[in-house]
Amino acid sequence: MVTYKNIQEDVKASHNITVKTCWIAHVKELNGLPLRKANNRISENERKYECPNEVRPLIEASMRKFGML
Secondary structure, eight states, X not given: OOOXXXXXXXXXXXXXXXXXXXXXXXXXXXXXXXXXXOTTOSOSSOOSSOXXXXXXXXXXXXXXXXXXX
């Protein structure tokens, strides 16, 4: 099972960019993957930090590498 930490480490190693876990969750949501409810999430309908458009392809590439997409 691939964790957010695995994706963070892969993007960091490949592109030297540190990604937030909330960005990974946003990309998962955009691609229709199931999410769990985070304990620290304030609002269920809106995100405080959305994934930047320039980082989204990097996260998706990492997800493809791990077979999530």
